[in-house]
Amino acid sequence: MYAVEVHNLRKEFVRKKGRRRTRVAAIDGVSFTMERGECVAILGQNGSGKSTLVRLLSTLLLDDGGSAHVFGHDARRDTRAVRRLVNRVSVEASFFKKMSAAENLAYAARFYGMMPSQTRRSIPEILERVGFPAERRNDAMEHLSRGMQQKVALARALLTSPVLLLLDEPTTGLDPRSKLEVQEFVREIRALHDSTILLCTHDMNEAEALADRVGILDRGRLLFLEPVDDVKERYGVATLEAAFFTATGRTFEDEKSEEDEEREVYA
Amino acid sequence: MSAVQAPGVASQIRHELIGLSGVVERNVYLVKRYIWWDVAFMLWTIANTLTIVFIARGLDVSAAEQNELATKFLVGGVIWAFLGIIFEIVTETVAWERWEGTIEYTFMAPVSRPVHLFGMGLFAVLYGLVRAAILFVAVVAFIGIDVPNANYTAALATLALASISFIGIGMMTAVLPLISPEKGTQLGYIAQGLMLVVSGVYYEVTVLPEWMQWIAKISPATYALRAIRDQILNGAAISWDDIWPLLVIGAVSVPLGLFVFRTGERYAKQHGKLKRSG
Numbered sequence: 001m002y003a004v005e006v007h008n009l010r011k012e013f014v015r016k017k018g019r020r021r022t023r024v025a026a027i028d029g030v031s032f033t034m035e036r037g038e039c040v041a042i043l044g045q046n047g048s049g050k051s052t053l054v055r056l057l058s059t060l061l062l063d064d065g066g067s068a069h070v071f072g073h074d075a076r077r078d079t080r081a082v083r084r085l086v087n088r089v090s091v092e093a094s095f096f097k098k099m100s101a102a103e104n105l106a107y108a109a110r111f112y113g114m115m116p117s118q119t120r121r122s123i124p125e126i127l128e129r130v131g132f133p134a135e136r137r138n139d140a141m142e143h144l145s146r147g148m149q150q151k152v153a154l155a156r157a158l159l160t161s162p163v164l165l166l167l168d169e170p171t172t173g174l175d176p177r178s179k180l181e182v183q184e185f186v187r188e189i190r191a192l193h194d195s196t197i198l199l200c201t202h203d204m205n206e207a208e209a210l211a212d213r214v215g216i217l218d219r220g221r222l223l224f225l226e227p228v229d230d231v232k233e234r235y236g237v238a239t240l241e242a243a244f245f246t247a248t249g250r251t252f253e254d255e256k257s258e259e260d261e262e263r264e265v266y267a
Numbered sequence: 268m269s270a271v272q273a274p275g276v277a278s279q280i281r282h283e284l285i286g287l288s289g290v291v292e293r294n295v296y297l298v299k300r301y302i303w304w305d306v307a308f309m310l311w312t313i314a315n316t317l318t319i320v321f322i323a324r325g326l327d328v329s330a331a332e333q334n335e336l337a338t339k340f341l342v343g344g345v346i347w348a349f350l351g352i353i354f355e356i357v358t359e360t361v362a363w364e365r366w367e368g369t370i371e372y373t374f375m376a377p378v379s380r381p382v383h384l385f386g387m388g389l390f391a392v393l394y395g396l397v398r399a400a401i402l403f404v405a406v407v408a409f410i411g412i413d414v415p416n417a418n419y420t421a422a423l424a425t426l427a428l429a430s431i432s433f434i435g436i437g438m439m440t441a442v443l444p445l446i447s448p449e450k451g452t453q454l455g456y457i458a459q460g461l462m463l464v465v466s467g468v469y470y471e472v473t474v475l476p477e478w479m480q481w482i483a484k485i486s487p488a489t490y491a492l493r494a495i496r497d498q499i500l501n502g503a504a505i506s507w508d509d510i511w512p513l514l515v516i517g518a519v520s521v522p523l524g525l526f527v528f529r530t531g532e533r534y535a536k537q538h539g540k541l542k543r544s545g
Binding site: 013014055058059060061062080083084086088090092094095096098099103106107108109110111112113114115140 | 274281282285286288289290292293296297300301367368369371372373374375376377378379533536537538539541542
């Protein structure tokens with residue numbers, strides 16, 4: 001059984017312009033599989049469909065075609081089983097900002113069936129593991145730096161021992177030191193836990209450093225998903241950036257078309 | 268493989284109850300963090316209720332009649348405030364979490380939506396009862412209403428029973444911020460206002476046009492107001508005549524509320540409306 005099995009997955013959003021309604025495909029016939037314990041990175045520009053893919057796998061969106069399975073459970077129909085197995089860290093460290101790190105984690109943990117007697121022990125432990133200072137545990141989230149908030153977001157995801165961890169640009173906006181700390185922690189999770197990791201990012205170095213296989217999602221289409229060396233060999237290039245250029249005819253920094261800008265709003 | 272094993276029924280129920288306690292616990296944290304704002308809101312509610320109750324004091328009637336009218340106004344004001352809290356908190360199920368950006372984490376958690384909503388409803392009732400009691404005591408102390416026969420136990424029980432229906436209706440309005448992130452919450456307040464207008468909040472239902480009196484029959488607030496006024500003024504016990512409509516409306520409104528919320532959630536997931544910027 002695959003940890004993740006996505007087949008011909010499609011998600012469209014309706015765009016209104018005056019009286020006209022058009023459908024924009026955020027995910028356009030994506031298929032791939034992930035083995036248990038594997039780390040896969042999906043690269044793509046803003047609006048390429050990375051976050052939509054993560055939302056479809058975490059049951060936050062309903063697909064418009066195809067299928068997505070997590071450990072054999074259909075993400076559309078068997079949402080409860082999927083939710084037990086999945087957790088997510090997104091680019092925005094979303095928390096109740098007046099509540100402390102410990103209170104936010106306790107709230108999240110209850111939804112995963114953890115009693116106060118368990119979280120009294122596990123929350124300080126997990127915060128220590130992500131390098132969060134103990135003396136700031138009871139500070140309101142609004143008083144923490146972006147890097148510290150992201151550490152709490154990682155702690156929230158790990159607290160529930162997810163079998164599938166979805167990382168949606170977890171280091172975007174972090175300073176270089178915080179970025180390295182988060183990446184080191186992702187490595188540690190892989191080494192110590194039985195977690196499968198789907199990392200969506202637009203940081204090519206991060207993808208290369210952390211993932212077993214790398215894919216490029218471009219305008220909703222998955223161009224390939226292979227080990228980094230195979231990608232370089234396939235396109236006869238030295239870097240993932242060059243592979244992106246060869247595969248799409250554009251660079252990562254290229255100006256976006258109007259359609260790309262619109263896709264960015266939804267995907 | 269442990270990852271694909273389904274938990275047993277007992278384990279699932281335990282899991283749901285822990286989830287429900289988590290919703291209540293989170294709201295307690297938030298009340299603690301916003302306590303001074305809540306105190307200010309409480310003062311505003313007291314002042315607002317006093318403006319209504321003082322109308323009775325200005326009427327050219329006997330002292331006994333003034334006392335009765337002031338009590339009727341006070342009960343109306345307390346129910347209005349209580350209903351306001353229920354609607355506000357249940358509507359915040361979506362609105363507040365959208366504002367904080369936590370909604371996707373909550374909606375992808377393995378807790379059923381009914382339990383999530385009942386958790387919000389349970390906290391709303393507990394918090395609303397405390398506020399209603401403070402409001403009642405403060406206004407009585409301020410204006411000197413004399414209610415020696417009041418049956419407070421029956422009044423609290425009636426309010427708690429009516430809350431089931433209020434939560435069901437609140438669930439229907441809670442979905443509005445999913446459909447319209449900008450204006451959905453305000454529409455919830457409109458529902459609260461409309462319900463109280465037809466329910467005789469500061470007057471008898473009989474003064475309403477006939478068509479409004481028909482609508483009053485399906486409003487739980489009508490029965491709650493009638494019963495609680497009788498219990499506070501005359502010391503009446505809980506009456507079956509008021510209880511059975513509340514039970515029937517509750518039995519209809521809660522499943523209907525869950526259905527409406529589920530439909531709204533499905534719409535939001537189909538159109539990408541859960542996302543904060545959506």
